[in-house]
Amino acid sequence: MSNQIPTVALALQGGGSHGAFTWGVLDRLLQEVAADRLCFAAISGTSAGAFNAALTVSGLVQGGADLARRKLEDFWRATSQAGFRGGNAFFFGEPGPFGVNLDWSPVAIALEAIGLVVSPYTNPFYTDAIAPLVEQAFSAEDLAAVNAGSGPRLFLTATNVTSNGRAIFTQPDISTASLRASACVPTDFKAVTIGGVPY
Numbered sequence: 001m002s003n004q005i006p007t008v009a010l011a012l013q014g015g016g017s018h019g020a021f022t023w024g025v026l027d028r029l030l031q032e033v034a035a036d037r038l039c040f041a042a043i044s045g046t047s048a049g050a051f052n053a054a055l056t057v058s059g060l061v062q063g064g065a066d067l068a069r070r071k072l073e074d075f076w077r078a079t080s081q082a083g084f085r086g087g088n089a090f091f092f093g094e095p096g097p098f099g100v101n102l103d104w105s106p107v108a109i110a111l112e113a114i115g116l117v118v119s120p121y122t123n124p125f126y127t128d129a130i131a132p133l134v135e136q137a138f139s140a141e142d143l144a145a146v147n148a149g150s151g152p153r154l155f156l157t158a159t160n161v162t163s164n165g166r167a168i169f170t171q172p173d174i175s176t177a178s179l180r181a182s183a184c185v186p187t188d189f190k191a192v193t194i195g196g197v198p199y
Helices: 016-034 048-062 065-085 088-092 106-115 130-137 140-147 176-182
Strands: 007-012 039-046 153-159 166-170
Touching: 007 016, 007 048, 016 039, 016 048, 016 065, 039 048, 048 065, 048 130, 048 140, 048 153, 048 176, 065 130, 130 176, 153 176, 166 176
Parallel strands: 007 039, 039 153
Antiparallel strands: 153 166
16 A cells, blocks of 8 residues: 555635635645645636635645645635625625525615626726735735745636636736736626736
8 A cells, every 4th residue: 555645636616605615625625734644736726716726825835734724714704804894794694684695685686786787997986805805815925935836836817808818827927916817707896907918
């Protein structure tokens, strides 16, 4: 029987709630990494998956699996708190004051209808809610460690707005901009420009 540690590559999907679920899965997998029973060769991600992937690699290269677990927890708790402070808990909480879930919330229905005619480019109150979270989670030191390439390979995907082509960002080009570009839902966020190209 071989004593070789299994090495895997992970592909992490996007979507806010999917990202929070994936945090839990990664937390469990990182326990196996900490026990030297598993190794990550590469991690790819899109949107929330990109955040999870970058946080995992950042933690692994700077301090190991326990630091990666802590970085993931800190990010998702900060994201939850930001949503709570923004009033989402009142308007969209479950069961919440306006219904049993988001499907029947008058506020959610009204905001979705407004989103059909108002874009981030025409909204005079537009703010990028993700930017502060990304800046807080990824310091210059974190990005330098990720881009040094000493840990698992990291791949983030985004869409080139002008060509509709897919773009893959990897070390040494991981930045807060590429992370935000990966999570830039067109109906909610203005495009992120990198090297003169909007994503």
